[in-house]
Amino acid sequence: MKLFRNDEAFKLDVLREVGNIGAGNAATALSTLLNKPVDMAVPTVNLLPFEAIAERVGGSEAVVIAIFLRVEGDAPGNMFFIISREQARRLLRDLLGFSAGENEEYSELELSALNEIGNILAGSYLSSLADFTGLRMSPTVPSLAVDMAGAILSYGLLQFGTMGDDALLIETTFLEGQQEAEGHFFLIPDPESFEKLFRALGVPI
């Protein structure tokens, strides 16, 4: 599938910068919440086959915690904040001092705290993006799921599904100190949103 008629490399660079700005602000928000430095990797922008997208977080059957929200407004899309169960435990411990038990079930309070973290991060990601582009972009109420990565992510691929078997993913990973990726941020703009993003940023279409 070819998404852009021309200047593909340049357009991917622009989208990488979009990820940089959004996730940069989200990382700052997370760092403030945790009261410790949070780094992020340089965002990657890839047109990936559906199958490959779940591979980014451990494979289709890997159990992850995902906060999903729909981006509404001028440039709609889907957004996921994805962390592993261990990372979630660590977040809860660092943030709230929960000495999370090793049992599989999360309490209502833990789930609600994770949902709120996702909400804050996604909100800061989107508001910086909206400021930068001058586009109206607002998040829906976030929804949390603890389930297989494939089942969760396929929900964000439906808009691309009618066009082909690939989706364009703006991905940023958070790192805390030397630790492995603390979390993944996926922004999957609807196919129609790219033109609006480029127009808003003065990129010739």
Place this chain on the structure above:
Amino acid sequence: MAEGILIKVGMADLNIADGGAVLKTTGLGSCVGLTLFDPELRIGGMAHIMLPSSDIAREGQLNIAKYADTAVPELVRRLQSKGASLHRMVAKMAGGAQMFAFMGGTDTMRIGPRNVEATKHELDRFSIRLLSEDTGGNYGRTVELYSHNGIFLIRSVQHGVKEI
């Protein structure tokens, strides 16, 4: 004998198996995992259906495994080409969940139930009997079809393993 061989069916993909091979698709959320089975020939097929109707397709080269209205006829055709008979075929299916709950619920958000409805409609059109199903809910599923006996296994994070 293909016994023990695992054939993976990807998202928006379909395949058939015989000789004891196992068909498997992972991480079904709103997608539907449909299987057809001919018990006499012990041959089965599986489709990982993502969307209800190819009417909404805007892709140049249509992926017929992706839509209920194109995947079912193709699966039937593939099985028939191996000698399976339409009147012996039976169906089992799982998936079609609503992974996230939202207020308002646009059409996209209802995609799971719509995939289930569209798949059933296609089965009716071919007069294929739906033996059993495990659809709906708000959780993901991984499914397997055993081509030597037609057993359909469903795994999920919250509910363990189930056989239908």
